[in-house]
Amino acid sequence: SRFGLELGKVVTKKFSNQETWVETGENVHGEDVCIVQSGRGEINDNLMEVLIMINACRIVSASQVTADKKDKSQAPISAKLVANMLSVAGADHIITMDLHASQVQGFFDIPVDNLYAEPAVLKWIRENISEWRNCTIVSPDADGAKRVTSIGDYEVDRMVLVGDVKDRVAVLVDNMADTCDTICHAADKLLSAGATRVYAILTQGVFSGPAISRINNACFKAHCSKIQVTEISMILAEAIRRTHNGESVSYLFSHVPSQQNHF
Numbered sequence: 001s002r003f004g005l006e007l008g009k010v011v012t013k014k015f016s017n018q019e020t021w022v023e024t025g026e027n028v029h030g031e032d033v034c035i036v037q038s039g040r041g042e043i044n045d046n047l048m049e050v051l052i053m054i055n056a057c058r059i060v061s062a063s064q065v066t067a068d069k070k071d072k073s074q075a076p077i078s079a080k081l082v083a084n085m086l087s088v089a090g091a092d093h094i095i096t097m098d099l100h101a102s103q104v105q106g107f108f109d110i111p112v113d114n115l116y117a118e119p120a121v122l123k124w125i126r127e128n129i130s131e132w133r134n135c136t137i138v139s140p141d142a143d144g145a146k147r148v149t150s151i152g153d154y155e156v157d158r159m160v161l162v163g164d165v166k167d168r169v170a171v172l173v174d175n176m177a178d179t180c181d182t183i184c185h186a187a188d189k190l191l192s193a194g195a196t197r198v199y200a201i202l203t204q205g206v207f208s209g210p211a212i213s214r215i216n217n218a219c220f221k222a223h224c225s226k227i228q229v230t231e232i233s234m235i236l237a238e239a240i241r242r243t244h245n246g247e248s249v250s251y252l253f254s255h256v257p258s259q260q261n262h263f
Helices: 043-059 076-089 102-107 118-128 142-154 181-192 211-217 233-244
Strands: 010-014 020-024 032-037 064-069 093-097 112-115 135-138 169-177 197-205
Touching: 010 043, 020 043, 032 043, 032 233, 043 064, 043 076, 064 233, 076 102, 093 233, 102 112, 112 233, 118 197, 169 181, 181 197, 181 211
Parallel strands: 032 064, 064 093, 093 112, 135 169, 169 197
Antiparallel strands: 010 020
């Protein structure tokens, strides 16, 4: 919708033996094709769907096939296997967001643009937390320290990185929320340490098992429900536009593009 285009016609289903079946209802011969697939939910089924769709487009001589995913597998060995399968299936280019580990990019033999949620995160904080100049950015674990350092650097004169949370708004930032045990435990600790309110901003909301009940029982602050969705489609759309036109996507590492994208 951001490009003013209709989504291509695709039919996906499973046979009775659970084999995945995909049929494209568009003529993609000589066209640039971008396949958008979520990384959550039935991950194995989603992976097979995108592999079959890539291969189907390659067989009918699509000019270029870009696979656009919003998260990746956690295990490095699985990530390498996924990278090989996507490449062999015929993908020319991968666009993803907040890879669980940045070194996953090195597993691919084709170009990979790993986008970051940071610009959208900062925009949301400024627009939704009135005391954003007096908040503390917090990492829930050691792995996230680099991520919150990067976010804190953008507003170094107005935000305190980690540090003391007493009488301050605390913002937990992480890339993945699976069972949400870590993030909820961290929120409780922050409240005990004197934080006035606690927000958690997560790029990849897997929310498996008891995650939702844990979040609902936790001390997080929200304007309506405990879980809100932040808009990132403009970032992905601009990445697709820039890739299509042969432009650099590095601008998106620190900026949120306009609401409307044009080829």
